[in-house]
Amino acid sequence: MVAVLVRTALRGLQSSAVTSVAAAGTIAIALVLVGAFALIAGNMQGLLQRFGEELQVVAYLESDIDAAAAQQMVERVATVEGVQEVEWVSPERALERLRESLGGGGLLEGLEENPLPASLEITLAPSHRTPEGIAILVEAVDGLPGVDELAHGQDWVEGYSRVLVLVRSAAVGLGGVLALAALLIVANTIRLAVYAREDELAILSLVGASRTFVRVPFLLEGTLQGAVGGLVALGLLYAAFIMLVPEVQYGLELFLGSQQPRFFAVGEAAWLVAAGAGLGMCGSGAAMLGWRA
Amino acid sequence: MRGSGRRATHAGGESPIRLYHVSKSYLAGSFALHDVSLEIRKGEFVFLTGPSGAGKTTLLKLLFAAERPSEGQILVRGRNVGRLRESAVPALRRRIGVVFQDFKLLPRRTVEENVRVALDVTGTPPREARAKVFQMLKQVGLQHRRFHHPLSLSGGEQQRVALARALVNEPEILLADEPTGNLDPELTLEIMDLVVGASTRGTTVIVATHDMGLVERYGKRTIRLEGGRMGEDLQ
Ligand SMILES: Nc1ncnc2c1ncn2[C@@H]1O[C@H](COP(=O)(O)OP(=O)(O)OP(=O)(O)O)[C@@H](O)[C@H]1O
Ligand SMILES: [Mg+2]
Numbered sequence: 001m002v003a004v005l006v007r008t009a010l011r012g013l014q015s016s017a018v019t020s021v022a023a024a025g026t027i028a029i030a031l032v033l034v035g036a037f038a039l040i041a042g043n044m045q046g047l048l049q050r051f052g053e054e055l056q057v058v059a060y061l062e063s064d065i066d067a068a069a070a071q072q073m074v075e076r077v078a079t080v081e082g083v084q085e086v087e088w089v090s091p092e093r094a095l096e097r098l099r100e101s102l103g104g105g106g107l108l109e110g111l112e113e114n115p116l117p118a119s120l121e122i123t124l125a126p127s128h129r130t131p132e133g134i135a136i137l138v139e140a141v142d143g144l145p146g147v148d149e150l151a152h153g154q155d156w157v158e159g160y161s162r163v164l165v166l167v168r169s170a171a172v173g174l175g176g177v178l179a180l181a182a183l184l185i186v187a188n189t190i191r192l193a194v195y196a197r198e199d200e201l202a203i204l205s206l207v208g209a210s211r212t213f214v215r216v217p218f219l220l221e222g223t224l225q226g227a228v229g230g231l232v233a234l235g236l237l238y239a240a241f242i243m244l245v246p247e248v249q250y251g252l253e254l255f256l257g258s259q260q261p262r263f264f265a266v267g268e269a270a271w272l273v274a275a276g277a278g279l280g281m282c283g284s285g286a287a288m289l290g291w292r293a
Numbered sequence: 294m295r296g297s298g299r300r301a302t303h304a305g306g307e308s309p310i311r312l313y314h315v316s317k318s319y320l321a322g323s324f325a326l327h328d329v330s331l332e333i334r335k336g337e338f339v340f341l342t343g344p345s346g347a348g349k350t351t352l353l354k355l356l357f358a359a360e361r362p363s364e365g366q367i368l369v370r371g372r373n374v375g376r377l378r379e380s381a382v383p384a385l386r387r388r389i390g391v392v393f394q395d396f397k398l399l400p401r402r403t404v405e406e407n408v409r410v411a412l413d414v415t416g417t418p419p420r421e422a423r424a425k426v427f428q429m430l431k432q433v434g435l436q437h438r439r440f441h442h443p444l445s446l447s448g449g450e451q452q453r454v455a456l457a458r459a460l461v462n463e464p465e466i467l468l469a470d471e472p473t474g475n476l477d478p479e480l481t482l483e484i485m486d487l488v489v490g491a492s493t494r495g496t497t498v499i500v501a502t503h504d505m506g507l508v509e510r511y512g513k514r515t516i517r518l519e520g521g522r523m524g525e526d527l528q
Contacts, residue, residue: 001416008413015401203397206357207458208386209414211379 005213009220016193020225023189023283027229027276028236030182035237035264035272037171043261044164055129057137057152059120065146070118073146077120080140082128087121094119117148131158179279186283190222194287218284226280230273238263308332309465309497310356315365317351317521325351327521328365333499335465338492340508341501343518349501352518353468356499357389358382370465387415390459390467390496394474396451398443398458404430405439408457415462429461433487449480456487460496467491469500473507481507 013020059077061070070088077086089097094116122141124133134152142150194201204214241263264272310333317326326348333339341349354360355367355374362375374385398407405426412422430436433453443451452472459467469488473481485500485507492498502508508515517524 003419004413004416011401199397200399203399204410204414205383206386206391206397207411207414207462208383210383213383213414 005216006220009217009224012193012197012217012221013224016196019189019193019196020221023186023193023222023280024225024229024232026185026189027182027226027279027283028232030178030279031230031233031272031276032236033178034171034175034275035233036240037167037174038268039237039241039264041164041167041171042264044167046262055124055134057122057124057134057141057150059122059141059144059147060149060151061118061120062146062148063117065118069146070120073144074120076144077122077141081136082124082133083122083137084125085123087123089119089121091116091118131161179275182279183283183286186222186226186280187286190218190284190287193221194218215288218288219281222280222282222284222287223277224280226283227273227277229280230276233276234264234269234272308334309370310499311366311368312352313366313368315355315362315367317348317355317360318363324363324521326355326362326518329518329521329523330365331516331523331526333497335497336492336495338489338498338511338513339500340511340513340515341499341518342503342505342508342515343524344503346520347518348521349503349518350470351521353391353470353499353501356466356468357386357391383414387411387462388465390456390462390464392452392455392459392467392469392472394471396443396448396455396475398451398454400442400444403440403442404435404446404454407443407454408461411458411461425461426457429457432460433457447480448475449483452476452480452484453487456484460491463496465495465497467496467498469498471502472500473502473504485511 061073065073067088067090070090074086074088077083091114095114098116120141122137124137127133128136138150138152141147201214241261245261310331312329312331315326315329316324318324329348329352341352343349351360355362356369358374358377365375366373367375369385370388372385377385399410402410408426408429409422412425417425427436427439430439433456435450435453435457438446438450443454446454452475456472467488472488473484476484481504488498488500489511515525515527517526
């Protein structure tokens with residue numbers, strides 16, 4: 001029985017090749033758009049995470065703070081919500097770091113006095129590496145006596161995460177709209193296939209075919225068309241990915257830093273194909289709703 | 294359990310087709326069938342005649358539940374088909390073979406596949422189905438044509454394929470709506486002989502036709518419809 005249903009479905013695909021290709025193509029186009037957005041959002045999110053790992057807030061201290069007072073401040077700041085680690089950097093240590101970074105040249109030799117201030121380097125716990133987390137920290141530390149100036153990437157993080165939220169909701173919203181549009185088009189395409197085979201359906205019903213026997217091949221056809229559409233979308237996205245990435249490599253480096261642009265993992269790719277199959281099945285299901293013997 | 298089921302079937306089996314005051318109205322105010330009552334016994338061969346629009350096709354459609362009666366009761370094999378649930382219709386149709394003037398074959402499938410459809414829908418195992426189809430095609434004299442497509446066959450051959458499809462399930466009832474309407478006299482006899490043959494093997498047969506020559510030639514029971522009403526019923 002199963003073999004007969006599958007055979008009927010394959011035969012159906014063959015006999016309505018044009019509509020089958022149209023349905024698969026529609027699904028492919030919709031999934032290419034959704035997939036492209038997902039790729040962009042995914043890569044931006046990766047960047048934000050990496051950025052967050054390096055994120056430190058630096059509080060520069062006034063010059064009259066000695067080591068003991070600084071130690072007290074360290075303890076105080078460590079109690080602020082979301083703070084993972086606080087490190088005191090003395091003026092001497094700061095100068096040393098500067099020397100190291102300048103490569104030990106004589107540029108700093110003539111200095112009579114260390115011009116660098118002491119500072120606290122504050123690292124946030126991963127869960128607080130957000131605009132809100134930074135805001136809490138800034139508020140708690142900014143007014144402390146002895147703190148001269150705060151350096152933080154709050155604006156940057158805020159702007160970036162706002163873009164990320166935008167891209168992500170655009171991907172979800174657009175994905176939803178596209179999926180719905182694809183569903184309607186696929187349903188209509190498959191309905192055409194149903195009309196085109198109305199004679200066949202009438203004959204099946206005449207010889208006593210059950211509803212299931214008539215419908216299952218169409219559902220299988222739709223699912224198969226959808227899966228093919230998903231595979232095509234995946235192929236197109238991958239081709240675009242490997243062709244476009246080298247072209248824009250320089251710009252990407254500015255944007256992503258050392259992070260390599262990433263394509264879908266196997267599991268994610270499987271989801272894309274499954275989404276296509278699901279779309280195709282729902283589409284043919286919707287098309288069959290309108291039909292009765 | 295089995296015994297009582299048998300008896301019920303047997304009671305219906307004596308007269309597998311019974312109509313009581315059946316009317317069918319497609320459009321309010323006009324009747325395609327009006328107050329038709331009749332009984333057809335098991336293995337009987339019946340011609341259904343009458344002028345165009347008399348309601349012959351309508352009556353056949355009611356029997357295989359392609360249409361529902363507006364009034365009255367229709368018992369087919371003891372079951373009230375006017376009140377049959379949608380899901381019970383396929384089971385009814387597997388017990389009834391139907392052929393039409395225009396054959397209704399699948400043009401893209403071979404002769405063999407066209408006949409096989411009737412077995413596929415019942416879930417008959419492939420090996421058994423293939424054997425039955427071959428036997429059936431042999432019976433209608435088309436075994437050598439089994440890999441051809443219907444459109445490459447003559448009208449008479451196509452109708453034989455349709456008959457093979459209708460009979461391959463060994464149905465209790467065969468309904469034929471103008472089965473020879475598209476065929477010349479020689480092919481008409483060829484088809485009619487096959488249909489009569491089915492009835493001699495116990496199948497109850499109704500042939501709708503307005504070919505009076507045919508009716509006279511075979512001298513079988515003839516039910517005449519006129520304007521949707523029962524006319525003569527000649528044994
Ligand atoms: N689906 C339908 N909708 C509306 N009216 C219909 C429908 N089918 C049949 N009729 C009407 O019902 C009446 C009986 O039609 P039917 O097809 O049963 O006649 P018939 O005896 O088979 O005629 P013919 O010899 O031409 O095939 C006719 O008046 C026809 O117009
Ligand atoms: Mg008719």
